Amino acid sequence: MKIATFNVNSVKARLPRVLHWFEEAAPDVAVLQEIKCVDEAFPREAFEDLGYHVEVHGQKTYNGVAFLSKHPVEEVQRGLPGFEDEQSRYIEALVVPDEAEPVRVGGLYMPNGNPAPGPKWDYKLSFIEALTQHMEDRLAAEEAFLVAGDYNIIPDPTGVYDPDRWREDALFRPEARAALRRMLNLGYTSAVHALMAENYYTFWDYQGGAWKKNNGLQIDHLLLTPEAADRLEAAGVDTDVRDPEVGPSEAKPSDHVPVWVELS
């Protein structure tokens, strides 16, 4: 079962490219971030035509997440439990395939947190606390569960093209790195980290020719409980999706690329 995360940076502006990726990658489950539209405006039929169930936790203008599954889904949750949030940044559901074991999947769009310090940084820290608590609670259930998404955290210096320039940034500050480390120390496994030997990025800024210079960041992750990690067979990053020369020409690429795992 293939499970993917993709920050699309507006699902409406990106639709031809997103659909093209869905047809090629054919994920069983995909979580999308920054859809930037309300539930009613989500292009539901386009994904249903490809065979997906569609669950949306949308928001006008900013943020917004979606959950797409070829298999039946149950227990859909919007937002983190116990965390009042005007911003739509988390969606979760239990995927119940006919011919595979169930897996619970969370779709995450972590606050950026810049500038730090400041109210946006404080919001990121409080969001991290709620997410970590939720991940701890889910871990205790001892079921196959993973949180896939845009964590907006660079794990270590190999995840950024110029670490020294990013020391004070909310994506790379010690507190952010410690937060991700704390999630891993609970018992979660970062799937791509575990299976890919070489360095990789998942985001390249639109500015400054970042793609051509390979000035990237590693900020999209999939964190798996032991019960999910036991089923981990493969993981990957669809880097080509960021290339303006590759794929449909009707739309520009997102600044993020899809990241995925295969579970048995």
Added chain:
DNA sequence: ATGGTAGCGTGGCTA
């Protein structure tokens, strides 16, 4: 040198 990119929505915020 205080720009430079993209999306939303039509001025300025967010990333």
